[in-house]
Amino acid sequence: MMIKKILPAACAAALCIFSLTATAAPEALPSFDCAKARTGAEKAICANPQLAALDASIAKRYDEARKSLDSITAEALLRDQRYFTKVRDDAFEKPFDKDKPIEELATRLKYRDAFLASLDLAERKGFTGRWRNLSGEITLWKKPDGDILYEGSAAEPHTGRWSCNVEASGRAKDERLRVKSVDTKGWVLNLQRQGDGLVVQEQPPGAGSSGPPYCDMNGTLGGTFFPIR
Known part of the structure; x- marks a missing residue:
């Protein structure tokens, strides 16, 4: 089973193609302290500047969204983010292709970053x-x-x-x-x-x-x- 069949349908094809060619500067640091990295995914992020840049971007966009959303929705986004982190860590330990865990991790980080970037933080009325x-x-x-x-x-x-x-x-x-x-x-x-x-x-x-x-x-x-x- 290919990962692009598992991620939500809104995942654009471009996001589901592994490419880390120009996503970050070499000195990029992740959003967490690498000295305290526990999971395999966290250690992989610390070892790869491109993955670290994606993690930092996710954290920045998440913090901005939490500050903009009302308290109830911000709390829901916190739960959604925690769920993402769990899925990220679990999927790194058991990727669909056991020979390509880094590629799958990159895909998931890119998708999450794109999701947070797509949030409409302006006031929206109604349901449409x-x-x-x-x-x-x-x-x-x-x-x-x-x-x-x-x-x-x-x-x-x-x-x-x-x-x-x-x-x-x-x-x-x-x-x-x-x-x-x-x-x-x-x-x-x-x-x-x-x-x-x-x-x-x-x-x-x-x-x-x-x-x-x-x-x-x-x-x-x-x-x-x-x-x-």
Whole structure:
């Protein structure tokens, strides 16, 4: 399985091609103290100036975003960043190609850096637009009749053991939006604007329901998504 099939679909092809030719100056330092590096990924970053530059860029963009977002969304971004760090470390220990852990690490760092650079930190009202987190992306369009079209996809960001895809529609009321379709088989996606973010909750049709039919292997489209340009 190729890594580009595991990363969210929004990962552009250019980001998924390993290249460290001109990403950093040789003296680049990572965002953490290399004397305290514990994981294999951290040690690899400390040993490679290009990877160190990517790590430093990620930290800088993350700090800027946290300062710009409201407190609730900033806390959600903190959780998303911690999840990224865990996936980064786990994937370095168990890369898809055991002979190319550095290449995979570089791809993941580039993708995260691009995600943070794509965050739309200007005030956004309503639901329409693109929203993303580490696992997936949501796009919302408003139709002339007022209905909102929903397109969402997600995948487990390390192994890809589960994925989700759904298209649905609904109508917004105040800061809430309920979307459903034939494919959701009674499941409803409840969306709510919370601060700068978009919170998605999955509502099963009844007690004892199995996982959502638009996901496999216990996948989920729930969580906080962040506005991107």
